[in-house]
Amino acid sequence: MANLERMKMNLRQMKTAISKFRNADVSIIKDAEMRAKAQKLQAKQGGFTLLELLVVVAILAIIAGAVISSLDGQEELAAQKTTVHTMAALEEGFNIYRASAKRTLPGNLDSLICNSDIDASGAGASPVVYTDTLPTAGNSVILGGVSNVARVGGGLTADLGGELTVIDVPASFAQPLVGAGLTSLRYVERNACDADLSTDVTFLDSDDDIALVDVVKPNLIFRAPLVDDGEWEYGAGVEIDFTGYEVDLSADPIPLAILSEATEITGNQNSNDVVAVFGIGPDSDLIGDIIARAPSDGNGGPDKYSNFSVAVKIAECPLLDTEIGETGCEVTDWEEPEDGIKVVAILDAGGDAYDDEVAEARGNQEE
Incomplete structure (x- = not known):
């Protein structure tokens, strides 16, 4: 019974992975050969072999890494923009202080x-x-x-x-x-x-x-x-x-x-x-x-x-x-x-x- 439940769970996980893969943006994969393989697999109409499923999982991991790298870059850019705005606010703060405190x-x-x-x-x-x-x-x-x-x-x-x-x-x-x-x-x-x-x-x-x-x-x-x-x-x-x-x-x-x-x-x-x-x-x-x-x-x-x-x-x-x-x-x-x-x-x-x-x-x- 336990083995049957694990099989059902693995089947659901595989279906979820395939669904994610079908909708994934594989164009962000930098490696040209892997990108071409991903595009070929996405175009496949039938089911996947076990080897193809392993490739799908690997491709999803690559896509996730690319997304995280993209987010990391955005975070750094956001931090820099925050710094710029803070510096501008402090400059304005000194101007206000000079006008209000006369110092x-x-x-x-x-x-x-x-x-x-x-x-x-x-x-x-x-x-x-x-x-x-x-x-x-x-x-x-x-x-x-x-x-x-x-x-x-x-x-x-x-x-x-x-x-x-x-x-x-x-x-x-x-x-x-x-x-x-x-x-x-x-x-x-x-x-x-x-x-x-x-x-x-x-x-x-x-x-x-x-x-x-x-x-x-x-x-x-x-x-x-x-x-x-x-x-x-x-x-x-x-x-x-x-x-x-x-x-x-x-x-x-x-x-x-x-x-x-x-x-x-x-x-x-x-x-x-x-x-x-x-x-x-x-x-x-x-x-x-x-x-x-x-x-x-x-x-x-x-x-x-x-x-x-x-x-x-x-x-x-x-x-x-x-x-x-x-x-x-x-x-x-x-x-x-x-x-x-x-x-x-x-x-x-x-x-x-x-x-x-x-x-x-x-x-x-x-x-």
């Missing part, structure tokens, strides 16, 4: 920097006043930036982080930035940004330390730490408050993440623009009233900081053909930008600006 920049952006002067153990609702703790470039590193591969390195992608250099920006250039709205900035405790489990973070027990690549919520790493019942949920950051900094005659430099080569982003071929990059995290003043939530780039890996970033022109280096970090374009050579502090681009997780992402979505440029 160029929102406060409380992510610095993209890890610093050993930062102690996140006491981080909470109250920010740290810059006169109490002000990080220095010498004790700073970029958050990750070692790999584009998922689950390798963590933090920023190599495409973005590899293009950033931490520079102590003198007060003469940092003060206009604060005056333009950057009233606070978030930094991450440095020991939370490495792969060395022997360097303890201040807010966890020594045996609970975690490597950057294993951070579960990398987009939230600049937030104040949340530890629930001894378990680290997210965050290793501290907010540095710059209130009063713009008029402080004795103000120290502020370490910022500076693009090594900004010409492609700014489009200015006549001078080397000095461009700082900040992450648009969930604590940014832009989030809430202007943008409901801090959007993230879906193309970033699970271990990557995938929030979008904003590129801001803060100075100009008049020496042509010399990039930041090369001999000849030192901080002492910087000049104030003629058009003042200016948002020049929104960047995705890979460091691409809007036009680059559009070109990728249209297939005109490789990722």
